[in-house]
Amino acid sequence: MAPSTVPTVTLNNGVEIPQLGFGVFQVPDDETAAAVTAALETGYRSIDTAAVYGNETGVGRALAASGLPRDELFVTTKLWNADQGYDATLRAFDASLSKLGLDHVDLYLIHWPTPARDLYRESWRALERLAGEGRVRAAGVSNFQPGHLRRLTEEATLTPAVNQIELHPGLQQAELRAFHAEHGIVTEAWSPLAQGAVLGERAIADLAARHGKSPAQVVLRWHLQLGNVVIPKSVTPARIRENFDVFDFALTDEEMRTVSALDRGMRTGPHPDELD
Incomplete structure (x- = not known):
C-alpha cells in the first residue's frame, strides 16, 4: 500500500497526522534504525518516539538514510517527566531535536501529567512557545485525564492537538474520548493491542477468521473505524507489514x-494519577 493511501486526521490547528503510525517504545537504540527502516519501506510515514525511550538517535539515523523528503514524514517525540518546567522543557526539546537530526518535529507531547510535581502547565507554556516559533508543528499531551486537561487549558493559548493514551479493546476510555471529541482533541492510542493481551479473545479470533485477517489486524481496524490515531510497534518486518495491511477490509x-x-x-x- 502506498503511504498516500493511509488516511489522515486533521488536528485542531489544521496539521494532518497519518491515522496509522509506527511506534518504537522499548526498542533498543541499536535496533531502532532497522525497525524504522522496515516501517518506512512498508509505507509508514509517521514515527513515534520519546526522550525516555533512549532511541531518538536510532530514529534519526533511519530518517536520514531513507532519503524521503522531510515533508513526507510525521515525527513525534515526547518530553520526559524529569524535564518538566518551562526552561527545562526548552532544553529537553533541543536535546531531542539534536538526537533526531531535525530542525523541527511534527508533534511534541508532554509524556505524563505527573500531577504530584505540578509542572505540566509550565511545560505547556514552553510547548506553546515552540509551536509559535515553528519548531513544533503541533503540540499535545500524553496520558492526561479530563481533570489534567481542564487545568492545563485554564490559562493556555493553545488547546492540545492530541492526547496519546493507553487505549485498546480492554481499556476503551469512553469518558476521556468523549472529552476529547467535545474539545477538538484527537485521540491517539498507545499499546493499541494491549501488548498482545487482547489478541487471544475468542470474539476477536472469530472476527479474524471471518475476514481472513489476523487478530491484530482486526483490533487495528477497530481503532481506525473509531477514528483513533494508532501507533502499533514491532521489530519484526513481517509483523510491521501485517500491521500496515488493514485498509482492504472493514x-x-x-x-x-x-x-x-x-x-x-x-x-x-x-494509571496517570499514580506516576510521578
Missing part, C-alpha cells in the same frame, strides 16, 4: 460492537 457496525463489548478497564501501564 468491520460492520455489529462487529464493532462485538469488539467494544470487551472493555474491562484493563491497563498494561500505570
Whole structure:
C-alpha cells in the first residue's frame, strides 16, 4: 500500500497526522534504525518516539538514510517527566531535536501529567512557545485525564492537538474520548493491542477468521473505524507489514460492537494519577 493511501486526521490547528503510525517504545537504540527502516519501506510515514525511550538517535539515523523528503514524514517525540518546567522543557526539546537530526518535529507531547510535581502547565507554556516559533508543528499531551486537561487549558493559548493514551479493546476510555471529541482533541492510542493481551479473545479470533485477517489486524481496524490515531510497534518486518495491511477490509457496525463489548478497564501501564 502506498503511504498516500493511509488516511489522515486533521488536528485542531489544521496539521494532518497519518491515522496509522509506527511506534518504537522499548526498542533498543541499536535496533531502532532497522525497525524504522522496515516501517518506512512498508509505507509508514509517521514515527513515534520519546526522550525516555533512549532511541531518538536510532530514529534519526533511519530518517536520514531513507532519503524521503522531510515533508513526507510525521515525527513525534515526547518530553520526559524529569524535564518538566518551562526552561527545562526548552532544553529537553533541543536535546531531542539534536538526537533526531531535525530542525523541527511534527508533534511534541508532554509524556505524563505527573500531577504530584505540578509542572505540566509550565511545560505547556514552553510547548506553546515552540509551536509559535515553528519548531513544533503541533503540540499535545500524553496520558492526561479530563481533570489534567481542564487545568492545563485554564490559562493556555493553545488547546492540545492530541492526547496519546493507553487505549485498546480492554481499556476503551469512553469518558476521556468523549472529552476529547467535545474539545477538538484527537485521540491517539498507545499499546493499541494491549501488548498482545487482547489478541487471544475468542470474539476477536472469530472476527479474524471471518475476514481472513489476523487478530491484530482486526483490533487495528477497530481503532481506525473509531477514528483513533494508532501507533502499533514491532521489530519484526513481517509483523510491521501485517500491521500496515488493514485498509482492504472493514468491520460492520455489529462487529464493532462485538469488539467494544470487551472493555474491562484493563491497563498494561500505570494509571496517570499514580506516576510521578
